[in-house]
Amino acid sequence: MSRRARTGIATAALATATLAGCTSTAPAAGPGDAAGGKPISVRAADDACEVSATEAQAGKITFTVNNTGNKVTEFYLFGTGDRIMGEVENVGPGLTRQLIVEVPDGGTYTTACKPGMVGDGIRAPFTVTGTAARSVDANTKLAEATSGYQRYVTSQIEALVPKTQEFVDAVKRQDVEGAKGLFPVSRTYWERIEPVAESFGDIDPKIDGRENDERDPGVGFTGYHRLEKDLWVDGLQPDSPAIADQLMADIKNLQSRVSAVPLTPVQLANGAKELLDEVATGKVTGEEDRYSHTDLWDFKANVEGSQAAVAALRPVVDDKEPTLGPTLDERFAAVYTLLEGYRAGDGFVLYTQLTPDDTRRMTEAVDALGEPVSQVAGVVTS
């Protein structure tokens, strides 16, 4: 949670691109979804990502993703600069989910499965031929940017809900070790879309408030960080199960409201910048997860969320300022490379294991990225 004044996305009246149905990420396979060509099947194993076709016509493309492995997986279709054209998250072992992606332009794209939901994933090139009928003026591209990002937000919420449920369930059955393991994982989805979530000024303090935040009389310390403190410091308390239920209710409340949020391109760009501000002020400092010290999970998620917002705007950025995109690609990659050096298993080392030299390197990388990201809002409005 940031201390900045909530320049509420929800309250912004400037919405130029209101997003109605976000149909691209379907929670489960259903009849009639594949409006375009035949669905492309994806067999997502722990060590392979078999896509039944490597080419498709521009327009709506449908992937049916079947997780044949033992790890929870994700499937992505990426454009240039890892712009997420569409994704399904949190596909459990044995499950099948469908992804419908709007790809209006021909070109080379990338498919990727992410078994265990970590790393770059198992990637392969994917060719889209032809061009779908549409007008391609700047406003259309901006509208596509906001709708694309909205799909991203939706996909993250769809993963946030079940992952938080797992965390909450572990707390409620007094499974401290299990809950500790799930805490940073469930927060990942939250942290990726934090600026959008923060725009709901009533929900954010309940979900992500800190113990020392000033609250209205009668409002208690709840949410992730209260449970974090219980798990790592105080031990589970008599009201921990109630706090856990409240967290789940608040997350579901967020889910019900977030799809109606109108977003503008400037809000996307500023959201991308704010996520890096969060890293600089909350994660590199170890402030966010002060009991669990799992700050690097949140760090990575913030950067990923920032990149998703920038990537959604990428076609507009490329039109207006062609030198900015490659700089962004390089600086995002540099941050990820640096973070990979702090991997421990599927997660990261704890903040308390970092030396001042480590945090200095992280600050440098985030500064290097923050400057070009801060230019995006100006470029898309120029």
Add this chain to the structure above:
Amino acid sequence: MTALSRRRLLGWTGAGAALAGVSAATGFAVASAGDAPASAGVVPFRGEHQAGIVTPAQDRLHFVALDVTTGDRERLRALLQKWTAAAERMTAGAETAPGGAVNLNPQAPPADTGEALGLPASSLTLTFGVGASLFEKDGVDRFGLAAQRPPRLAELPTFTGDQIDAALSGGDLCIQACADDPQVAVHAVRNLVRMGFGTTAVRWSQLGFGRTSSTSTAQATPRNLFGFKDGTNNLKAEDPAALDQQLWVQPGDGPAWLDHGSYVVARRIRMHIEIWDRTSLAEQERIIGRTKGEGAPLGATAEFDEADFAATAADGTPRIPKDAHIRLASAQSLGGTRILRRGYNFVDGSDGQGHLNAGLFFLAFMRDPHAQFVPMQRALAKSDVLMEYIEHTGSAVFACPAGLAEGAYWGQRLLEP
């Protein structure tokens, strides 16, 4: 310190001080000082030498040392070009870019950070230098420049009593910002640092709130935090022959890119002012070798009187003690060696132990740090009673190229030989 406390050695009488050949180090001709800028003036950015060296020392300093974080020489070059353009604008009292603070796209972060809006140029000078680590770091020739490293651009040795903190030392590049207004100096450094993100990163930086040296005879000698006039015998702008001999790198000294440039030695010197303040006036004056009020050498009456290092008091001891600061640092003691001091007083808050974190940020320009600064500091570190009250906590050496011709950029002669 223990039994061998330097303080106890004060007034210690040794054998006759063999100080033959005391040269006239103080007699500067008062030459035309008309080039001293007005307090709100503009110091020309371009010229034969970089501004900010013999420019009459401004009152405020912000010095920054940076590390280059890219391995790409072309990217470094692009930044130096961008820096030069912004530096030239800022020294003229302008924003980093036209309209940069408030007149560009309101949806974009301003190109200029804005805190100098409405302030005059304030004699801002920006002086650029490169450190040895730019040429080679951990045995790696990072930018294909290793052969261009001047042999005299090398790390300083460790001196007795040094408490050097690596986090306050070294650096691939430096920028010295001096101005009459601290806000102007900080604005300049901040904006250049910002432009560098992704190519450079700040290694350390130091603010100075008051000058401790004069670089022109037109200036009065200021005082350091020990309360004494400092740098009375400094090299000064009005003595061009001495500057060529002691300050400016001459053709043939080393690689041609540094000809007519200079080296700057930076030492962060923490002063234990609380301890000093309990020292009697007489002892303070003996330690320095000058009177505190006038600044005259002991035994003389006026600040610029020549120090008589041979004079003895009634009891036969040297009038200026053997271990007095001005004796050890004098050109007479050091074979004629002089430097151009351009240091600043600092107070970096407090130290958490109830004392001010105060001192002198020593900056000195010279033709050869190893022939000039090193012997001087060795002599001081070994014998200077003043060392009892100070400790050196940061250290760096940079080579500052000559001034820029029209259209040239910082480091161009190094990168495009």
